Amino acid sequence: MAFLVAGTLRVATQMADTQDSLGRKGRYNVQGPRAALMLSSPGVAAAAVTALKDVFQALGFESFESREVPVQGFLEELAWFREQLDAHGRLVGCALVALVAPRGQLWQPQQLVRELSSCGVLQGCPKVFLLLPSGPGATLEPEAFLDGLRELCSHCPHWSLVQLLTELFHRVAEESTGGTCCPVLQSSLRGALCLGGVEPWRPEPAPGPSTQYDLSKTRAALLLAVIQGRPGAQHDVEALGDLCRALGFETTVRTDPTAQAFQEEIAQFREQLDTCRGPVSCALVALMAHGEPRGQLLGADGQEVQPEALMQELSCCPVLRGHPKIFLLQACRGGNRDAGVGPIALPWYRRWLRTPPSVPSHADVLQIYAEAQDSSGKGPASGSSHQADILTVYAAAEGYVAYRDEKGSDFIQTLVEVLRANPGRDLLEVLTEVNRRVCEQDVLGPDCDEPRKACLEICSSLRRRLCLQA
Template sequence: MAFLVAGTLRVATQMADTRDSLGRKGKYDVRGPKAALMLISPGVVAAAVTALEDVFQALGFESWERRQVPVQGFLEKLAGFRERLDAHRRPVGCALVALVAPRGQLRQPQQLVRELSGCRALRGCPKVFLLLSSGPGSAPESGAFLAGLRELCGRSPHWSLVQLLTELLRKVTEESTGGTCCPVLRSSLRGALCLGGVEPWRPELAPGPNTQYDLSKTRAALLLAVIQGRPGAQHDVEALGGLCRALGFETTVRMDPTAQAFREELAQFQKQLDTCRGPVSCVLVALMAHGGPQGQLLGADGQEVQPEALMQELSCCRVLWGRPKVFLLQACRGDVLQMYAEAQGPLGNGNFFPCWSLKRTLESASSNSFSEVTAGSSCRGAPPGRSDQADILTVYSAAEGYVAYRDDKGSDFIQTLVEVLRANPGRDLLELLTEVNRRVCEQDVLGPDCDELRKACLEIRSSLRHRLCLQP
């Protein structure tokens, strides 16, 4: 899967959708009890366990459950942890779960994440998962990650988790052996999360090589959108294209590409970048289409193309090594419908007042075929000390396996993204995307499938190593 990081480390952050649990708009209140669980598989080196315990202490978790169990038993132990939290019937500030196993054994962590996401005591509370490989054959960078995390937590307890992990990704990637280690953050957070227990603070860092990407050179954007059979998609293209041009991106727009044209347009875009006379600072690629049941994109001809394969090809572009690459995907990633009750939880007075109730259109389309996604491979000819998986930001309009929505005015994701970025073009993009997700989650969707209310939630994947501000 695309978020696998050299078999060494994956960081997944999940949360339930409920407005009332936020102490203040846009920020989490984690002053309540903190719940923590550590699941250790046999074969994990003792040093990794000790380092992980140090991280728990640095994050303010005074006590935690620790279980040693084979990977096959992780789900059962996690279910028991969830039941104990629900049985307490008291609010929880946040939850931290560390899953540690030998390399290659944590192959499908999504099921584990979803198990805890259904915990009633944690609805609306941030849930942080650290997925770590440790044991024979594992790269040593996992220890560097934990050491760096502990050091940053102690030195900058006022930083939000997104800020802290961005800085940590820089340190780990630049200090890793051969430059091959690149952790990835997966987030559906809707607010600033500070696990240090102090007021979240957005530091105004001085621009420099270790704090902010330099976007003073050429910036390029490519928008590929299937308009045919997708009412409202034209509005997304117009809004996003206008935003890109306003931010100084040389913007190319292509309508109704076939599956083959998706590949050809990306190849042509990459060729233009490789032959560009001057340096390229940043690229933005938006892929908008119907989505298949396994997350495929469907071209205007109904044929499938894998979005991860397209993104991987562009990540290998030589002129983009060390440069930020932003991918926006407006499409379904499966056929699961996010129920309102499942996402929101109890509302106290039991009443619900939708802020709008337009007829929505699912972004999914039926497909009987299946194409297996191959895990991303390294770029050939990548320079020493570089990782082809670094400096990538991918934003999906729906969580893995779920549908995305759109109406005749466009999609909530693209329209909200444009609104937020136009209002705050100089702010850190990861912070802005957290705000976009908060607003999208608060939208109340009345889908065409039935009269029940639905919800949407973005998924953000980042291996950015610096702050990314689209307007310097």
């Protein structure tokens, strides 16, 4: 019993420290030991393994486990890694797992992510997954990607990992043949993840034209929202529409579109951009509707439309090539409800153990794909250059409910509040702060008496800083 109490206290203390650091400083407290695991399938070049070890050391992971196993054995090895961390019982500041396998063999690693997220000593702590394709067909060999990351870690130790990756994506695109390589990150982080051991908030030089998107030309926004049968949705439309106009977007709003109208409105929006007399700097599209278990949106007529098809339509717009494209999706992506994770307080000492609030089970994860995935998530994109410069934000994790009440949705209302207060801040940083606030909220759904948690999913292939201040 004493061991159980001590373990619960350790986890509670760790989560409380993380919560305090995120709330006060906006970044994770990663002072504890860092755990790393490298899994590579047979045949991976020795140069890639060496480059990965150099990256581990550059990020402050002095010791790590390295295993060579077939892709089918990755889950078993990761389960072993999790068990080792839990058995040691030491608080961990951060965990990094690198997976290297032939192109096309390692996509949708959600089972691996869930395995590590269930680790008790990692609750509330950042977990990073680095997915590297290798061998024939890979648009960029792992060692080239890793060498760039290692160099940036050495030169910019005060940058957050997301800042490093955005700069790395820019360099990779310039160096790859024909600009076809398009890395992507997927984040549910609640704060900045700074692994360089250097205070990140010192003043930096003003961003130059090569590091920040130029938004001095036309900005266009399209808001498509199903209002009927969705109480509070009208408040989201009004708040987001007002924000877009304040940020200098020429804003079009359409309410209660049918499934076919969703497609027609996107096609018309793209046509207007294509025929725009002057250059277009940025496009923003918000899709707000009921969602189905596999992520489909429901039009006002109850018919389904695939959001990936809508986003792909705009991603291929010639005038937006090299310019940021923002997609905001306020819709359910399934019927699961997340109770969150946190230390278990035993009844007899719950009164004196001050446990921190639980966090969503999908929070605190950063996945880095050295190649963009296709719209199905089952393989690398065939036209990777069309997948660049895209920022997609989902109001819920895959398979889970997105919450909304008569005042509006947690996601849209929080986004408007944070962005109005910080219009000149990098948008990825803004969204990370939005996610932190959404994760802190306890939600009571109409068919559930217990508090539930929500967590954003942020997917980015941006290659520069993106600031929306008009």
